[in-house]
Amino acid sequence: MNAVVERPLPTPRGEEKQYFADLREHRMPYYCCADCSSPFSRPRERCVNCAGPVARQWSTGEGTVYSFTTVHRPGHPWFADSGPYTIAIVEFAEGFRGLADLRLPPYAQDPYIGQSVSVEFEDVTPDITLAHFVAAQS
Amino acid sequence: MSIRGAAAIVGAAEVDTWVSEHRSPVGLMAEASHRALEDAGLTLADVDGLFSASSYYAFPTMNLAEELGMHPRYMDSSNIGGASFVSHVGHAAAAIEAGLCEVALIAYGSTQRSDKGALVSRAEWSAYEEPYGLVHPISSVALMAQRHMYEFGTTPEQLAAVAVSAREWSLLHPDAPYPTPLTIEEVLGSRMISTPLHARDCCLVTDGGGALVVTSAAQARTLRRKPVYLQGFSESSNHRAVSAMPHLTSTVASQTSRLALEMAGRSLADIDTAHVYDAFTISLIMLLEDLGFCAKGEGGAFVADGNIAPGGSLALNTNGAGLAFTHPGMLGIFLLSEAVTQLRGDAGARQIPGATTSLVHGMGMTVAAHSTAILTTDAD
Numbered sequence: 079m080n081a082v083v084e085r086p087l088p089t090p091r092g093e094e095k096q097y098f099a100d101l102r103e104h105r106m107p108y109y110c111c112a113d114c115s116s117p118f119s120r121p122r123e124r125c126v127n128c129a130g131p132v133a134r135q136w137s138t139g140e141g142t143v144y145s146f147t148t149v150h151r152p153g154h155p156w157f158a159d160s161g162p163y164t165i166a167i168v169e170f171a172e173g174f175r176g177l178a179d180l181r182l183p184p185y186a187q188d189p190y191i192g193q194s195v196s197v198e199f200e201d202v203t204p205d206i207t208l209a210h211f212v213a214a215q216s
Numbered sequence: 217m218s219i220r221g222a223a224a225i226v227g228a229a230e231v232d233t234w235v236s237e238h239r240s241p242v243g244l245m246a247e248a249s250h251r252a253l254e255d256a257g258l259t260l261a262d263v264d265g266l267f268s269a270s271s272y273y274a275f276p277t278m279n280l281a282e283e284l285g286m287h288p289r290y291m292d293s294s295n296i297g298g299a300s301f302v303s304h305v306g307h308a309a310a311a312i313e314a315g316l317c318e319v320a321l322i323a324y325g326s327t328q329r330s331d332k333g334a335l336v337s338r339a340e341w342s343a344y345e346e347p348y349g350l351v352h353p354i355s356s357v358a359l360m361a362q363r364h365m366y367e368f369g370t371t372p373e374q375l376a377a378v379a380v381s382a383r384e385w386s387l388l389h390p391d392a393p394y395p396t397p398l399t400i401e402e403v404l405g406s407r408m409i410s411t412p413l414h415a416r417d418c419c420l421v422t423d424g425g426g427a428l429v430v431t432s433a434a435q436a437r438t439l440r441r442k443p444v445y446l447q448g449f450s451e452s453s454n455h456r457a458v459s460a461m462p463h464l465t466s467t468v469a470s471q472t473s474r475l476a477l478e479m480a481g482r483s484l485a486d487i488d489t490a491h492v493y494d495a496f497t498i499s500l501i502m503l504l505e506d507l508g509f510c511a512k513g514e515g516g517a518f519v520a521d522g523n524i525a526p527g528g529s530l531a532l533n534t535n536g537a538g539l540a541f542t543h544p545g546m547l548g549i550f551l552l553s554e555a556v557t558q559l560r561g562d563a564g565a566r567q568i569p570g571a572t573t574s575l576v577h578g579m580g581m582t583v584a585a586h587s588t589a590i591l592t593t594d595a596d
Contacts, residue, residue, distance in 0.1 A: 085347070088346045089343070119460075120344055156349070157349040167459060
């Protein structure tokens with residue numbers, strides 16, 4: 079009997095639900111203090127710098143690879159058959175960072191820091207949409 | 217009120233530092249506790265404070281109390297990952313100075329090698345990272361390594377030199393798990409796990425138990441072993457998820473090092489032996505930089521030049537520590553016990569002659585938590 083491996087998905091709570099609701103718009107959100115303009119990658123009620131109110135903004139989704147790693151030993155059984163996969167931290171033009179997988183074009187060279195990326199969105203469940211980073215074709 | 221010089225480590229023990237045939241995690245904690253108390257010339261009846269952290273037990277001081285048949289009057293289960301036990305020494309000193317506890321017992325045990333052969337963790341994933349298949353903790357640290365190479369030109373060979381130096385120290389230990397030197401080529405030829413980190417860039421996966429006994433400076437001076445005084449202590453949190461790490465190549469270990477040395481009234485030049493958490497080659501390089509042993513970005517060259525190998529300028533991890541001697545999930549207590557061994561003059565072939573002062577730095581999770589202690593055989 080084969081056991082079906084479940085895809086690792088978060089169970090968002092509270093303000094985390096805001097993030098995944100925003101991704102359902104198929105746009106890249108970030109969260110910005112209304113008083114001091116500090117940008118954050120994840121929702122929070124109060125600014126960490128001045129405790130001011132934080133509101134969602136939409137990013138252009140333009141970013142560059144800040145760092146990456148290619149995983150050769152799967153971090154979860156769901157990835158067991160996918161071969162090596164790359165995870166990246168991307169720095170967006172608005173000054174916040176995000177982490178996601180980095181999808182490379184076929185026959186692409188190795189990923190590199192500074193590489194331009196865009197964002198694609200995948201509706202996995204009614205509650206969870208995931209962002210994926212896509213390296214620009216070189 | 218200051219904890220500087222208020223307390224001293226008077227007992228220390230390690231148990232089954234490679235594989236444990238017959239002991240559970242709490243069994244290891246209990247046996248290490250008994251041996252540490254024998255080392256101190258004290259008994260369970262003298263102990264009134266318990267300190268522990270664990271990946272196996274949600275309430276580790278309660279498991280330990282039950283196993284030892286104790287009802288302490290002070291307990292601390294602070295868990296910041298592998299750094300916890302360095303913090304426990306500082307917390308024990310504070311409790312002792314405040315009169316809440318007279319004899320503190322700090323204990324740890326893990327059977328992760330016997331159980332799965334992989335890191336056991338009860339830590340939850342961040343909702344923002346969980347879907348992407350990071351290997352915990354190596355992928356997070358690999359992201360730091362890649363950035364360190366980009367910012368400073370650090371090379372895979374320099375990372376490998378960290379593991380080679382650790383193995384060289386371990387060969388001086390009678391219980392060394394590997395009997396031969398390690399080469400750069402072996403490290404680079406070992407299996408790639410999460411680029412740029414290979415299997416040999418990672419610490420060992422072993423079983424092991426350890427315990428320390430801490431008491432007031434005054435009581436310490438009445439006991440059988442030379443006291444190892446806590447003169448400085450500081451802890452902090454850098455981040456929790458790597459995606460929120462402010463700088464991928466530096467941490468608040470710079471803050472904990474500075475504050476611990478300030479409390480102790482000492483500088484790095486006073487340090488005879490250093491015991492720094494070596495979960496990965498790159499994380500040790502980053503910590504050597506942050507602690508101040510070399511400049512930021514120069515850690516790779518510092519190691520490649522032989523500075524942390526036996527005979528080098530810095531007597532670092534003189535038993536081979538996590539990369540070469542033992543690493544049962546959380547290393548902190550074993551860094552402390554090796555420092556105590558050095559400061560008591562019991563380190564045999566690996567003894568640093570005349571060692572009086574040690575810096576111990578614990579790291580937790582993905583280079584995320586930090587705890588620095590300054591230990592000396594000087595009473596002030």
